[in-house]
Amino acid sequence: xxxxxxxxxxxxxxxxxxxxxxxxxxxxxxxxxxxxxxxxxxxxxxxxxxxxxxxxxxxxxxxxxxxxxxxxxxxxxxxxxxxxxxxxxxxxxxxxxxxxxxxxxxxxxxxxxxxxxxxxxxxxxxxxxxxxxxxxxxxxxxxxxxxxxxxxxxxxxxxxxxxxxxxxxxxxxxxxxxxxxxxxxxxxxxxxxxxxxxxxxxxxxxxxxxxxxxxxxxxxxxxxxxxxxxxxxxxxxxxxxxxxxxxxxxxxxxxxxxxxxxxxxxxxxxxxxxxxxxxxxxxxxxxxxxx
DNA sequence: AGCTCTTCCTGAAAGC
DNA sequence: TGCTTTCAGGAAGAGC
Numbered sequence: 001x002x003x004x005x006x007x008x009x010x011x012x013x014x015x016x017x018x019x020x021x022x023x024x025x026x027x028x029x030x031x032x033x034x035x036x037x038x039x040x041x042x043x044x045x046x047x048x049x050x051x052x053x054x055x056x057x058x059x060x061x062x063x064x065x066x067x068x069x070x071x072x073x074x075x076x077x078x079x080x081x082x083x084x085x086x087x088x089x090x091x092x093x094x095x096x097x098x099x100x101x102x103x104x105x106x107x108x109x110x111x112x113x114x115x116x117x118x119x120x121x122x123x124x125x126x127x128x129x130x131x132x133x134x135x136x137x138x139x140x141x142x143x144x145x146x147x148x149x150x151x152x153x154x155x156x157x158x159x160x161x162x163x164x165x166x167x168x169x170x171x172x173x174x175x176x177x178x179x180x181x182x183x184x185x186x187x188x189x190x191x192x193x194x195x196x197x198x199x200x201x202x203x204x205x206x207x208x209x210x211x212x213x214x215x216x217x218x219x220x221x222x223x224x225x226x227x228x229x230x231x232x233x234x235x236x237x238x239x240x241x242x243x244x245x246x247x248x249x250x251x252x253x254x255x256x257x258x259x260x261x262x263x264x265x266x267x268x269x270x271x272x273x274x275x276x277x278x279x280x281x282x283x284x285x286x287x288x289x290x291x
Numbered sequence: 292a293g294c295t296c297t298t299c300c301t302g303a304a305a306g307c
Numbered sequence: 308t309g310c311t312t313t314c315a316g317g318a319a320g321a322g323c
Contacts, residue, residue, distance in 0.1 A: 001316070032299090057317085084316055085301080100301085119300040121317060160293060169318080176317070226315090266295070267316075 002082040004143060004174030005217035006228050006236065007057050010088055013231030014052040014059070014113075017090060022048045022066065022108040029102035033083075033117065035125035043126065044078070044105065056139050056173025057081060059088060060132075075129040083121030085227040089114050118227060139173040143210050146172065151207040155195045162198065162206070163191035164265035175210065178223055178245045181270045183210045185244045190276040191269040192262070197279070216241065244270040 002010070023044045031037035047063040054060065059080045065073040080088060093112045103115035103124065115124065127135050141150060154171050155162065165171050166180040175183070184191050186209035189202055198206070222228060222236030225246065229235055243253050248261040252272040261270050 003317095081317085083300095083318085117300095118302075119316090121300065123318090158292090164293080167317085 001084045001176060001178070001226050002086065002222070002228055003057060003176035003179050004054075004214055005179070005220075005238065006222035006230075007054050007059060007082065007174070008218050009221045009230045009236065010082075011052055011054040011059055014061075014088070014090070018049045018052055018061070018107075018113070020049065021111075022046065023063075023105050023113075024108055025104075025106040027104040027106070030120065031102070033120045033122055033124065034103075035123070039126055040078075040103075040124065043076070050075075054174075055079075055136055056142070056169055057176070058139075060127075077127045077129070077132050079123075079125050079127050079135070080115065081123040083117060083119065083123065085118040086122035087114075087116040087227065087229055087233075089116070089229070089231050089233050139169055140171040141173065143172045143174050143214055146207070148204060148207050152200070152203055155198070155203055155206075156200075158195045160195060161191065161264055162189060162193050162195045163267070163269055165195050166210070167265055167267065172210070175214075177267050177269075178225070178242070179210070179213055179217065180267075181245045182243060183213045185271060185276060186213055188275050190278050191264045191271055193279045244272065246270065 023046070026041045026044050028037055028041060034040060044063070046066055048066050050062040050064050052059065052061050061078040062075070063078055064070070064075055082088065090111050090113055092110060093106060098116055100118045101114050101116040105113040107113060141154065155165055158165055163180055163184065166175050166183065167177065181191070183206065187202065187206040189198065189206055217223060217238040220236060220238040220241065221230060221234070223238040223242065224235035225239050244259050247259045248270060250259050251257065252259055252275060255272065255274045257272055257274040259270055260273050261268055263269065
């Protein structure tokens with residue numbers, strides 16, 4: 001499923017060939033995952049693609065209206081979330097169309113930008129220039145940019161489980177289930193630990209682990225489990241480096257203990273019970289709250 | 292505040 | 308074999 005490294009890989013691919021292109025036409029299949037399909041069909045034709053960027057797990061395509069009235073028309077962004085099975089690819093318009101392809105953007109160079117999504121958990125929306133800052137601010141910090149100090153603030157003060165916070169897009173934008181589990185293993189922190197109970201050293205380690213895991217995953221062009229492919233339809237390779245994710249019952253690469261899977265924050269969470277010690281079981285309120 | 296449950300959807304895998 | 312059931316999961320919303 002696409003998380004930050006996968007989305008970053010797609011964005012890099014699109015950024016290499018889309019800027020400068022004009023969208024000539026929009027064709028739509030199923031539209032239940034599109035905020036305003038009518039607006040999509042009416043406003044995109046004739047716009048020029050200025051840039052493609054990433055906001056957490058969102059792909060943002062910066063569009064400039066063209067034509068005589070373009071100076072009067074507000075710029076806007078085509079914002080796409082790939083959900084679990086979304087694929088955004090560029091193809092020549094005559095290329096075979098895979099099943100579940102629901103959006104086609106015809107470009108002025110004979111290619112099409114296509115959106116394919118088996119489960120349609122993705123989203124497509126248009127965000128006007130005037131609201132893009134608000135959209136961005138509702139998301140949390142970029143995991144590759146957040147400072148240690150801000151990381152302390154966002155995690156150290158929270159009594160939620162650390163895994164839940166890693167997955168919370170309003171805390172960190174872009175980390176999903178795979179990279180949360182891999183980062184926690186790397187940092188040797190159990191997913192069910194309460195964030196505010198972690199030491200400064202543990203939080204600092206986690207901050208660095210998230211960065212390292214994501215950076216390595218981007219270098220390997222993401223993890224292809226499920227349906228993920230990049231903008232050219234190629235798979236990533238980071239799934240070959242997974243240490244815990246989907247390795248339940250297999251030996252830990254560090255200590256050979258069997259990897260376990262539990263549900264934390266409603267998600268499958270994979271961890272090594274020896275390397276990532278469980279939080280102390282707390283039934284009665286033995287613990288004294290910090291003043 | 293933070294947790295659990297539900298909803299969306301399809302295909303793979305498990306169950307019978 | 309073939310049909311039916313279960314499950315997975317990102318995000319949002321409800322309810323506790």
